[in-house]
Amino acid sequence: MRATLLITVSLAISSCASFYTRTQAVQNEIAKGNFEKADEQLAKNKKWKEGNHRVLWYMNRGVVSFMLGHHQESINYFNKADYYIEDYSKSVGSEALVLVSNPMARPYKPEDFEAIMVHYYKALNFIAMGNFEGALIECRRVNIKLQEFNEQYNEKKNRYARDAFAHNLIGIIYQAAGDFNNAFIAYRNALEIYQNDYTNLFGVEAPLQLKKDLLYSAYRTGFHDEVNKYEEEFGITVPDIDEKKGDVVLLWMNGLGPVKSEWSINLTNAGTRDNYLIFHNEEMGFTFPLYIGNRSRQERSSFSDLSVLRVAFPKYVARNPIYFNAKIIANEKEKPLEKAQDINQIAFQTLEDRMLREIGNNLLRLVTKQTMERAAQSQNEYLGTIVSLFNAFTEKADTRNWQSLPHSLYYTRIHLPEGAHQVDLIQQGARGESREKIDVDIKRGKTTFKVHHQLEVQSR
Numbered sequence: 001m002r003a004t005l006l007i008t009v010s011l012a013i014s015s016c017a018s019f020y021t022r023t024q025a026v027q028n029e030i031a032k033g034n035f036e037k038a039d040e041q042l043a044k045n046k047k048w049k050e051g052n053h054r055v056l057w058y059m060n061r062g063v064v065s066f067m068l069g070h071h072q073e074s075i076n077y078f079n080k081a082d083y084y085i086e087d088y089s090k091s092v093g094s095e096a097l098v099l100v101s102n103p104m105a106r107p108y109k110p111e112d113f114e115a116i117m118v119h120y121y122k123a124l125n126f127i128a129m130g131n132f133e134g135a136l137i138e139c140r141r142v143n144i145k146l147q148e149f150n151e152q153y154n155e156k157k158n159r160y161a162r163d164a165f166a167h168n169l170i171g172i173i174y175q176a177a178g179d180f181n182n183a184f185i186a187y188r189n190a191l192e193i194y195q196n197d198y199t200n201l202f203g204v205e206a207p208l209q210l211k212k213d214l215l216y217s218a219y220r221t222g223f224h225d226e227v228n229k230y231e232e233e234f235g236i237t238v239p240d241i242d243e244k245k246g247d248v249v250l251l252w253m254n255g256l257g258p259v260k261s262e263w264s265i266n267l268t269n270a271g272t273r274d275n276y277l278i279f280h281n282e283e284m285g286f287t288f289p290l291y292i293g294n295r296s297r298q299e300r301s302s303f304s305d306l307s308v309l310r311v312a313f314p315k316y317v318a319r320n321p322i323y324f325n326a327k328i329i330a331n332e333k334e335k336p337l338e339k340a341q342d343i344n345q346i347a348f349q350t351l352e353d354r355m356l357r358e359i360g361n362n363l364l365r366l367v368t369k370q371t372m373e374r375a376a377q378s379q380n381e382y383l384g385t386i387v388s389l390f391n392a393f394t395e396k397a398d399t400r401n402w403q404s405l406p407h408s409l410y411y412t413r414i415h416l417p418e419g420a421h422q423v424d425l426i427q428q429g430a431r432g433e434s435r436e437k438i439d440v441d442i443k444r445g446k447t448t449f450k451v452h453h454q455l456e457v458q459s460r
Helices: 002-032 035-044 046-050 054-067 071-087 092-100 112-128 132-151 164-176 180-202 208-221 224-234 297-304 343-379 381-394
Strands: 246-254 259-273 276-281 286-291 308-317 323-330 333-336 338-341 408-416 419-429 432-442 447-454
Touching: 002 035, 002 054, 035 054, 046 054, 054 071, 054 112, 071 112, 112 132, 112 164, 112 343, 112 447, 132 164, 164 180, 164 208, 164 246, 164 338, 164 447, 180 208, 180 343, 208 224, 208 338, 208 408, 246 323, 246 419, 246 432, 259 286, 308 343, 323 408, 333 408, 343 408, 408 419, 432 447
Parallel strands: 246 447
Antiparallel strands: 246 408, 259 276, 259 308, 276 286, 323 333, 323 419, 338 408, 419 432
16 A cells, blocks of 8 residues: 555656656757757657647747748748647546646646747748748737637736737838838837837837837828827937938847746635635635536535645746847947847736636636545545545646747847948846847848847846
């Protein structure tokens, strides 16, 4: 009996620890910028690719291929990830196992913002390949996906419901293609979302570069009333653009996004009321009613006998970048890169909104496990002990997440004469400045896109 107990507990511990044990080496190589080694390790890891975490395998493979400049390959991996996101469905077997263990037993369903980032990376891949139409499709899918996510939530919807930078990027792409009318519409949409959503939710204000691009596209389209309106609102005038020059749009993907950990709280059974089992946490002033009216009389009786539950939830832990801003210097002119997307803050907000929706599922799982433990204890003392230990060791939150995403995204646009240039990217942080050279090839009247990754984070 003791041997059986030890085997049961050992299996529980190994199943909870296995995911990060298997993937830590890959994540370390990505964080160090060793993308070739990360790619080799991902290619060898067949279990990750075929298991419950396979969508994360494809997401990480897509990022690594993007970093290596293998853009079509990256798109293929992200297409596969998107397929598994779309195809995600609850199986009876996995959900039954979740009910008696923890959410790690089911195939990983990406957070809503993670599903959105798949389309961002696909758009950046298409831009690098010069396929602006493909990039526009992916940017539009960002906004369509966000709308679809929110429509499926009857209550406690995501506050991250619209994406400002997706509209901004649509405008940049249309401008690069010479379609100033659609560029103006996209920039105007982006401005509205920055002003009404992003400033309050994420502390990200509308970039000055967006305002300049909005003014310029309005001017090129002949929208003189809009030009006057926005010049007065922004306190700037239409940029003086030399059409003999070209542009470089630099995207600076800074740091790494958060990682998931877990936290837990104790909830006390406060009794039943109108077919609801009331749980309360006095320290946090938290009360949650769990509906049990659809349960049998025996189940309701068992549920009512419970006293205290410990509920585990996932939480994000931020990885702060070592650099907090950057600027570009070209032809002795200096221009700051402006924050346009705070992926770290979006992650925290999305998870908070999801937890408010799913706390009932967590409580139902805990109640079911506690009821099983009581039933086993009444039949056999040793069996009850095994179930009790199994419940204790398997009560974990789902701490899987896409760890290779950037912390935040900055950008700027700079005009340069036609020809080859070497611009300086100055990155500034608590440890001072670092300077990197970036080669750009400017063509008259065209837009060149450059993506630069800075993966270093502060040690915790």
